[in-house]
Amino acid sequence: MAAALISAALLERLAGAQHVLALTGAGISAESGVPTFRDAQTGPWAKYRAEDLATPEAFTANPRLVWDWYEWRRQLVAQAEPNPGHHALVTLQRRLPRFTLVTQNVDGLHARAGSRAVVELHGSIAQNLCFAEGTPVDEPAPGDSVPPLCPDCGAFLRPGVVWFGESLPPQALQRAEEAAQTCDIVLSIGTSSLVHPAAGLPLLAKRHGAYVVEVNPTSTPLTPHADLVLAGPAGLVLPELVRLLW
Secondary structure, three states: OHHHHOOHHHHHHHHHOOOEEEEEOHHHHHOOOOOOOOOOOOHHHOOOOHHHHOOHHHHHHOHHHHHHHHHHHHHHHHOOOOOHHHHHHHHHHHHOOOEEEEEOOOOOHHHHHOOOOOEEOOEEEEEEEEOOOOOEEOOOOOOOOOOOEOOOOOOEEEEEEOOOOOOOOHHHHHHHHHHHHHOOEEEEEOOOOOOOOHHHHHHHHHHOOOEEEEEOOOOOOOHHHOOEEEOOOHHHHHHHHHHHHO
């Protein structure tokens, strides 16, 4: 099925591309068993809305609750493994002249698959930050505090992800926008195309002359604007794309 979706014209474009941008969203991680942000509201967390747990205000009001939720999500991520879609992107990065991988996912599966220099627009669930200063912390202060404490200032540590109401990491956003403005082809993979500013990157690339390819089993707001839609899961479409290219 996947092979039938992939045109000779796309293969020719990819073979001659100097810079390809891949933007990935929750769909590719879902294929590895990582629940999407809102699908993770199960079991003891079903009574909470994700939006009510992923804000600085929620953490200020009840840091233990928010920390425990993210610890639970970290366990889900730890049980997941990169899927064929992740590995296909590693191959593309190795074989194309220039390849930029931008992800909205915080699970680190791209890096675990072998992708290099991943631009993590929404941060990393594996990283902790000082809640007061926003700086990365590798080792918390000694003790059994929950959440753990910053060894420098004693403030609570928080997950290193972007919460509702927060800005994206400036350097990551700059790298993503620069890639969108210079790429020949953009692959939008498994993203709902609803969350901005990430959702605007394929359209920014298109305005700068890029060919936009959407890889998604369902339609999104990007679908009408894409030059080509590969309507299938990343774990099937991307390996077939790599196989046909090489």
